[in-house]
Amino acid sequence: RGRPRRPQGEGERQGEQPPDQGEQRPDQREQRPDQRERGRGRGPRPNRRNQQGDRRQDRPPPTPEEREARRVAREKRLAARAASVPAITYPDLPVSAVKDDIAAAIRDHQVVIIAGETGSGKTTQIPKVCLELGRGIAGQIGHTQPRRIAARSVAERLAEELDVDLGKQVGYQVRFTDESTRDTLVKVMTDGILLNELQRDRDLRRYDTIIIDEAHERSLNIDFVLGYLKQLLPRRPDLKVIVTSATIDPERFAAHFTDRDGKPAPIIEVSGRTYPVEIRYRPLVRVEPAKTPGKPDVETEIDQVTGICEAVEELWTEGGAAERAREGSGEDILVFLSGEREIRDAADALEGMNLPGTEILPLFGRLSAAEQHRVFSRHSGRRVVLATNVAETSLTVPGIRYVVDAGTARISRYSQRTKVQRLPIEPISRASANQRSGRCGRVSDGIAIRLYSEADHDARPEFTDPEILRTNLASVILQMTALGLGDIARFPFVEAPDSRMVTDGLRLLHELHAIDPEEKDPRRRLTDVGRRIARLPVDPRLARMMLAAVDEGALREVMTIVAALSIQDVRERPLEKQAQADQQHARFKDEKSDFVTLLNLWKYLRKQQKELSGSAFRRMCKNEYLYYLRIREWQDLVGQLTTTMRELDLEPNSRPATSDQVHRALLTGLLSQIGLYDRDKREYLGARGARFAIQPGSALRRSSPEWVMSAELVETTRLWARTNAETDPAWIEQAGAHLLKRSYSEPHWSRKRAGAVATERVTLYGVPLVTDRQVGYGSID
Ligand code: CDP
Ligand code: MG
Numbered sequence: 001r002g003r004p005r006r007p008q009g010e011g012e013r014q015g016e017q018p019p020d021q022g023e024q025r026p027d028q029r030e031q032r033p034d035q036r037e038r039g040r041g042r043g044p045r046p047n048r049r050n051q052q053g054d055r056r057q058d059r060p061p062p063t064p065e066e067r068e069a070r071r072v073a074r075e076k077r078l079a080a081r082a083a084s085v086p087a088i089t090y091p092d093l094p095v096s097a098v099k100d101d102i103a104a105a106i107r108d109h110q111v112v113i114i115a116g117e118t119g120s121g122k123t124t125q126i127p128k129v130c131l132e133l134g135r136g137i138a139g140q141i142g143h144t145q146p147r148r149i150a151a152r153s154v155a156e157r158l159a160e161e162l163d164v165d166l167g168k169q170v171g172y173q174v175r176f177t178d179e180s181t182r183d184t185l186v187k188v189m190t191d192g193i194l195l196n197e198l199q200r201d202r203d204l205r206r207y208d209t210i211i212i213d214e215a216h217e218r219s220l221n222i223d224f225v226l227g228y229l230k231q232l233l234p235r236r237p238d239l240k241v242i243v244t245s246a247t248i249d250p251e252r253f254a255a256h257f258t259d260r261d262g263k264p265a266p267i268i269e270v271s272g273r274t275y276p277v278e279i280r281y282r283p284l285v286r287v288e289p290a291k292t293p294g295k296p297d298v299e300t301e302i303d304q305v306t307g308i309c310e311a312v313e314e315l316w317t318e319g320g321a322a323e324r325a326r327e328g329s330g331e332d333i334l335v336f337l338s339g340e341r342e343i344r345d346a347a348d349a350l351e352g353m354n355l356p357g358t359e360i361l362p363l364f365g366r367l368s369a370a371e372q373h374r375v376f377s378r379h380s381g382r383r384v385v386l387a388t389n390v391a392e393t394s395l396t397v398p399g400i401r402y403v404v405d406a407g408t409a410r411i412s413r414y415s416q417r418t419k420v421q422r423l424p425i426e427p428i429s430r431a432s433a434n435q436r437s438g439r440c441g442r443v444s445d446g447i448a449i450r451l452y453s454e455a456d457h458d459a460r461p462e463f464t465d466p467e468i469l470r471t472n473l474a475s476v477i478l479q480m481t482a483l484g485l486g487d488i489a490r491f492p493f494v495e496a497p498d499s500r501m502v503t504d505g506l507r508l509l510h511e512l513h514a515i516d517p518e519e520k521d522p523r524r525r526l527t528d529v530g531r532r533i534a535r536l537p538v539d540p541r542l543a544r545m546m547l548a549a550v551d552e553g554a555l556r557e558v559m560t561i562v563a564a565l566s567i568q569d570v571r572e573r574p575l576e577k578q579a580q581a582d583q584q585h586a587r588f589k590d591e592k593s594d595f596v597t598l599l600n601l602w603k604y605l606r607k608q609q610k611e612l613s614g615s616a617f618r619r620m621c622k623n624e625y626l627y628y629l630r631i632r633e634w635q636d637l638v639g640q641l642t643t644t645m646r647e648l649d650l651e652p653n654s655r656p657a658t659s660d661q662v663h664r665a666l667l668t669g670l671l672s673q674i675g676l677y678d679r680d681k682r683e684y685l686g687a688r689g690a691r692f693a694i695q696p697g698s699a700l701r702r703s704s705p706e707w708v709m710s711a712e713l714v715e716t717t718r719l720w721a722r723t724n725a726e727t728d729p730a731w732i733e734q735a736g737a738h739l740l741k742r743s744y745s746e747p748h749w750s751r752k753r754a755g756a757v758a759t760e761r762v763t764l765y766g767v768p769l770v771t772d773r774q775v776g777y778g779s780i781d
Helices: 010-016 024-029 033-038 048-058 064-083 099-108 122-132 148-162 191-198 220-235 250-256 304-316 318-326 340-352 369-376 430-438 454-459 474-482 499-511 528-535 540-552 555-566 575-586 594-611 614-623 628-647 659-667 729-735
Strands: 111-116 140-145 170-174 177-179 186-190 207-212 240-245 267-270 277-281 285-288 298-301 332-336 358-363 382-387 400-405 408-410 413-415 420-422 425-427 446-450 674-678 683-686 691-694 707-710 713-715 719-721 724-726 741-750 755-764 767-776
Touching: 099 111, 099 122, 099 267, 111 122, 111 250, 122 140, 122 148, 122 186, 122 207, 122 240, 140 148, 140 191, 148 170, 148 186, 148 369, 186 191, 191 220, 207 220, 220 240, 220 250, 220 474, 240 250, 250 267, 277 430, 304 318, 304 332, 304 340, 304 400, 304 446, 340 358, 340 382, 358 369, 400 430, 420 713, 430 446, 430 454, 474 499, 474 528, 474 540, 499 540, 528 540, 540 555, 540 628, 540 659, 555 594, 555 628, 555 659, 594 614, 594 659, 594 724, 614 628, 659 707, 659 724, 659 729, 674 767, 729 755, 729 767
Parallel strands: 111 240, 111 267, 140 186, 140 207, 170 186, 207 240, 277 446, 332 382, 332 400, 358 382, 400 446, 691 719
Antiparallel strands: 170 177, 285 298, 408 425, 413 420, 674 683, 674 707, 683 691, 707 724, 713 719, 741 755, 755 767
């Protein structure tokens, strides 16, 4: 039962319905809410938990004595929770000043929107207001953050303010770490964790209050949670929802959460204390008027790193700042950049400037807890903190007097044309720029330097598009289908996605065999494969590969590859050292497959890790251009995938898989990313007429095999295939059986076969797999 059968024809898929789907489903739906609360593994999921759930149902109903005993136990537990609430005091912050208004609004309404400047105390004080109202006892107070790094930091701060140990009354949960227990009153988590819990706890019974923090970020997760909560509220009249956001369009949330009478949810605006911030524009492109009249103006462009160094220099000498810093007043500089690479380049350059008594500190998501703490700790001397978006609204870096804004961020985009998701660096919106400069006007007046022109600023869009309008929706649709939410077109999104994006998402799910498009009943549309994909915390394509790998006996290898593809490349290629880095990495290279290269690298790292001490291993990584933090993430993710697969009763293979087994499994997730070499044009013909080239750096660049599959198509000036392997049209025909188009021509009598035959042509997404196969005419449907 634990092994998924390979999805094939219609007939077989029927048989794949888990045995508990048919009859048991209706009476599961008729459970009373109180029963439902206890039966954890509700819903037709083919796993152990569900079997237990079924067994639970077979148990006789509790006797009156048992029921009484349970009631007493529950009351005892609630009393213990209530007694564990620590004493609550409020620091002097704008939110504290209106805490009574907030408390009254929460008491009187099911949903409250709270908007306020960053740093006004929304994140840290509102959970305390809830505790004081007596919430967090009957159920936990769930508090979501868009980012891992913020979740941990917020929980630490809350625990500190409440003077409790982290992990007791205040806990947190992020991917890979759970520092919370059943007794936790306030649980801070990423919104992804909350979404995951929905799979097991559809009514979110473990919470009596949910705070959706940073809602203005409008990630796909946030939008989905907000839509889900809207549907849930009538079923959970006891549940309170608090949505907090920076002062960016709070009316949209209020209008989303209308009450029964159609009245929008109340908005409490917290007036922040902000000081004036002087904005200086220092564009990287500098125009000087031509010396000779009539000649064009002279344009010079400096690179970003130079621009940052110049800006830091300018702020360094600003009106005695250095002297004031020595006296201990906050004179630190916060620099906003688009990503880790940019941060490290800038850090290197700033270190080279030799600023006396100055510390250069990076701040981004992948840092370890200790590295993160340094940024928030008390310090003497001056600091330059180099941060990604994370410092825009979710984390408050103390002591900031100056901001340098490079004006860009990595924003994921889905290309409708090529069906490729990209992560380009783009100019930020005006709202983001405003948030960034606002970071230096919290405790006194400040100065913000923008590395772009005022005209450029004014031409930018007001807000960043919410993610739902610019991302592939396959995984959201899958989650929704798995949760039985029915038609995505009727789901109450804050903003509805484009119908073409929905179509593309559905198409991908069909390609992966996750849904059956022929099935009219939306509750039965999910296949067994789809149900399992929904449980796996990776991209649906990658999840599909893992399931196929179980059948192939290649799960161990494929999990390693999938984890590598889910994170950023662990191989570093610093700009000035590309040749050296490439030389180091060449040792792992497999001639036929970039996936095997990843496996080679993995084996090497395991071996080195066994032989070297922790610090020697880190040193080795640095010398060999391998990124230690990402390696750690790679290993964590493999561990997590192993655990999740075990929960589905799927064990990794003990014997090493062959290359064919690995690649056949990978292919199941890449059916629309295959390519056939076009010798004339020296490029590949891909799905739906797309054309791509093998990226330099891929092992296949030189060999250009006839058939390839690519795990990453990246669109820049053209479409590039980044991580590739050779593949086999016979495999494609087998794995893509549900997607093939067949046509026939030239029927004629074959004397040899003593029957009519025709020439068959088989295509997948327009790529010809077979062009001249002779088939018996009688067998053609
Ligand atoms: O959520 P919001 O941006 O409104 O503010 P907050 O994160 O609750 O922070 C309120 C205040 O607490 C800030 O002004 C920070 O100075 C301070 N804080 C801190 O010093 N250290 C932290 N780890 C978190 C907050
Ligand atoms: Mg906050």
